[in-house]
Amino acid sequence: MSVEKEWTGRTSGTKWMHRSLIWMMHNLPYRGVYLFVCIFVIPFCMLFSHKGYIAIYHFFVMRRNENMALAFWHTYMNHCMFAGIILDRFYTYSGGKLNIEVEDWDLYHNLVDSKDGFVILSAHIGNYEVAGYTLEAESKRFNALVYSGEAETVMDNRRKMFETKNRHMIVIKKDMSHLFEMSNALANGEILSLPADRIFGSSRHYNIDFLGYKAKFPVGPFAVAAQREVAVLAINVMKTGYKKYRIHIKQLQQTEGNIKQRAENLAYQYANNLENVMNEYPTQWFNYFEFWN
Known part of the structure; x- marks a missing residue:
């Protein structure tokens, strides 16, 4: 399967979800939003976005020679890190400074x-x-x-x-x-x-x-x-x-x-x-x- 078919290049979510996220970054405590995403949203995404989860898991197992438990933990941390980066992106859209x-x-x-x-x-x-x-x-x-x-x-x-x-x-x-x-x-x-x-x-x-x-x-x-x-x-x-x-x-x-x-x-x-x-x-x-x- 080609890269073009495996990766769409598009940020997930609908227009109203993105606008809601910008509103949250401007009006809600940043740390609270991030903790909510890591505790509730990330496990859901890993469960239903299986292809992306497996690709990163393979990266830690096959390219970094980690055991299964450590690779799974790092896969979860990778998703949390990505979530933090997306939140930072929308934080800048809302006028925030990094x-x-x-x-x-x-x-x-x-x-x-x-x-x-x-x-x-x-x-x-x-x-x-x-x-x-x-x-x-x-x-x-x-x-x-x-x-x-x-x-x-x-x-x-x-x-x-x-x-x-x-x-x-x-x-x-x-x-x-x-x-x-x-x-x-x-x-x-x-x-x-x-x-x-x-x-x-x-x-x-x-x-x-x-x-x-x-x-x-x-x-x-x-x-x-x-x-x-x-x-x-x-x-x-x-x-x-x-x-x-x-x-x-x-x-x-x-x-x-x-x-x-x-x-x-x-x-x-x-x-x-x-x-x-x-x-x-x-x-x-x-x-x-x-x-x-």
Whole structure:
């Protein structure tokens, strides 16, 4: 079964549920909402969303070599962590502020101050969406590639968050016109943010050793950076506590060779960095499908 069939890319819940959640984040005690979700909602979700639960359980058993009891506990903690991240997302939609620390801030600002565009690569770990609201750049527009089928409430609130700063969403389209927007953004010296751990549309991928097993990483994001020969940052935003996050920034190195060789080298660097972050935050892996081959 392909990734496209296993993962819809859409935040669960109806429009009224999302609006209710925003209202709760604004009017009810945050900790109370979180405890209610972990005690009552998460067990229900694990019971009836069996495919996602099994995929994460397999991650802890097969990729981290945990016994059944520990893997089950970490699977539950993973779901609670994901719930906390979703609540933090809606908390920001309601106007709340998070406490965010940034490592290697200079790597980002040095590229912002340069005349050239650059690429930011992200993954579905932690809460990368927070980066889009934190990494400000008055001199460069921040362009984020986003999935077009996301829930309406989420997309509406993302637009509200983005329009307040020099930010722009590039929506993935079936006619592939988003590729021209991406190319133009880099040509204009802007920032282009791309997810680099899931295959969208094209089936082209690299088979890379990742946590000791072969996994598929899409060619597209790395090919874009290699073709334009721009700087590349791997950025991961990891939850460290109650309303607290740490942004990890790592610059990948453009190497010698043709576009194909340089793109592949970027992919291997990216996978290695992602592996290091995952080893530090194993319960913040949120790819709820069988990621490995």
